Amino acid sequence: RDGLSDASIARLLSSIKALYRWLGRTYDIENAEIAYLQGPKRPQRLPRPVSIEAAKDLIEEAGTDPDSEAWINARDAAVLSLLYGAGLRISEALSLTGGDLPAPERLRIAGKGGKVRIVPLIPVVRKAVDTYASLCPYNLGRNDALFRGAKGGALNPRLIQGLVQKLRAVLGLPDTATPHALRHAFATHLLAAGADLRAIQTLLGHASLSTTQVYTGVDAERLRDVYAAAHPRA
Incomplete structure (x- = not known):
């Protein structure tokens, strides 16, 4: 009331x-x-992925900042490529070590709760990681952090969050364009292209299929928009 x-x-x-x-x-x-006593049923909150074009623009813009050194541009592009191209969380991408070089075709990732999964890396993502490694001025030992900050320490996730915040202002993207939105985009775009939901669950490392099923809502929403825009009687 x-x-x-x-x-x-x-x-x-x-x-x-x-x-x-x-x-x-x-x-x-x-x-x-x-x-x-039962409260109201809360509507399920759908993930907010970025579009395919926005994901490409974020990665490209991160790799061409004229105010940054070449190796830092390559680092930023590699991290965002892992988020969008492999569906990794920031913490997972930044947990990689020099032992993961050269970038393999299949990457072993320890996700939430220590759950281990194997993630395939497409060629463009492997190239981005290897390009960064070839330019990085620091020794990338087998047990050392792969991604480094400007002074050589392990890269802080807040720097990637700040980077995406800066890029979305440059590209005119909404506040929902975050690093995690790239992971959402990975799942949503795979689903839209016909990927199996169980396969996406495995790639994301979700323990339950119900967690992955939220992406079907995003895809259905996109289909409604396409239908409303394209149907002659809409």
């Missing part, structure tokens, strides 16, 4: 239930009925 959103109502209800659980443990004040 106060005009609160479904998310706010669900959050308040969760707080009330937590309060009564604490009252029960601490003061023996029981309220069994509170457990039967």
